[in-house]
Amino acid sequence: MKYALEERRIWFKGKIIPVHQAVIPALAPTAQFGLNVFEGIPCYWNEQEKQLYAFRLNDHYRRLFQSAEILQIDCPYSKEELQQALVDVIKANEFDENISVRQTLFVDGFGSWGSEGPVEMFVAPIPRNKTSAEYNKKGLRLCVSSWKRNSEKAMPPKIKCGANYINSRYGQREALQKGFDTCLFLNEFGTVSEGPGSCFFMIKNQTLITPALTDAVLESITRDSLMTIAKDLGYGVEECSIKPEELFTADEAFLCGSAMELTPVTCIDQYTLKTHAISEQLHKVYVEAAKGMAEKYTSWVTPIY
Ligand SMILES: Cc1ncc(COP(=O)(O)O)c(C=O)c1O
Structure with missing residues (x-):
């Protein structure tokens, strides 16, 4: 991994930035009402091959689309764009360990629990040993x-x-x-x-x-x-x-x-x-x-x- 944990890169609203710069407004429906859908995508480091593998990526994206549809959150990205964002942010961090990638579609702005948008995304890789106890x-x-x-x-x-x-x-x-x-x-x-x-x-x-x-x-x-x-x-x-x-x-x-x-x-x-x-x-x-x-x-x- 190229960066210290607190400096690691996150994909946030189309840009790859240090994680502490990714800020969501206090009144955004995602912050106030938990109005977001997400996936936790496991990626495993294969030391022999020096390769990182994402596990059942298509199935995670299928479920993300399903969650968004039922909750009536319009996903502004295609499956290919979702995958590209994940690949780009992992590469930016040069991860060579097991990670979990949180990929979240969230309702941003200053709305309410009934808001339709704006829908934004972040993609945040988390080293495996930093998840819950x-x-x-x-x-x-x-x-x-x-x-x-x-x-x-x-x-x-x-x-x-x-x-x-x-x-x-x-x-x-x-x-x-x-x-x-x-x-x-x-x-x-x-x-x-x-x-x-x-x-x-x-x-x-x-x-x-x-x-x-x-x-x-x-x-x-x-x-x-x-x-x-x-x-x-x-x-x-x-x-x-x-x-x-x-x-x-x-x-x-x-x-x-x-x-x-x-x-x-x-x-x-x-x-x-x-x-x-x-x-x-x-x-x-x-x-x-x-x-x-x-x-x-x-x-x-x-x-x-
Ligand atoms: C409530 C709940 N049930 C089950 C699971 C297991 O789902 P998955 O195997 O797709 O990670 C998770 C984890 O994502 C979960 O949060």
Whole structure:
């Protein structure tokens, strides 16, 4: 990386500038109401090839367009322009490590929560070890939150927008106060949904079980990748509603997401999970795939340099 962290470059409204110069007006709807949609795009450094690979870029942009459309934020950029901005800002920083790139479309100016524009963009690369604490742990102590996941009919969790993360905040703060690393939300119908910034899997009898996409979850790209990898390795995969009492019958469990990769769960409330063998096997293949080292999954990665 060419710059010190506080001097790193950001793509901001069409220009590449030092991150501290990227300023948004206090009354912009993004600042006041969280009116933005975004992606956290993981990029992996392959030391052997001296190459940085972006993971499932097309799928991240597909989801960004979907979030923008549902929230009625007009994206002023084509997919090619989104990708060019990401490549340009990474190259400007000369990153040679694992990073997460936050690519955000936001409503700027001096409007309200109902404003249509102006829609602007920033693209901010973040070194992986500088993301939230729970994303950098080897095992997670989980509690079932007393807060519910946003209702699909109120704040659809399938939209990746800033304001949805206030719901995540409630659960995360409660978990920390209770002495856990993070939480698991139930949805409005009382079945399992997801973590504050990750999806949930339990493993039982060699089968991965994860809540359905209609159970108030983000359409997670890591979730999809791990289901593919698990099937390819010969494990069963089921997407179905999980009752909270079923959690305590799991052999293994993990949370997953672009920032977290796959992190084993070591306890859910008072219930301890001691084995993580399948989780670790899946994690290994996932990281190899993301680094462009797994032939079967090379279509998932885009070289930056
Ligand atoms: C609420 C929530 N669920 C799930 C995920 C995992 O999604 P992905 O695998 O696409 O990063 C994330 C992370 O982006 C998230 O914020």
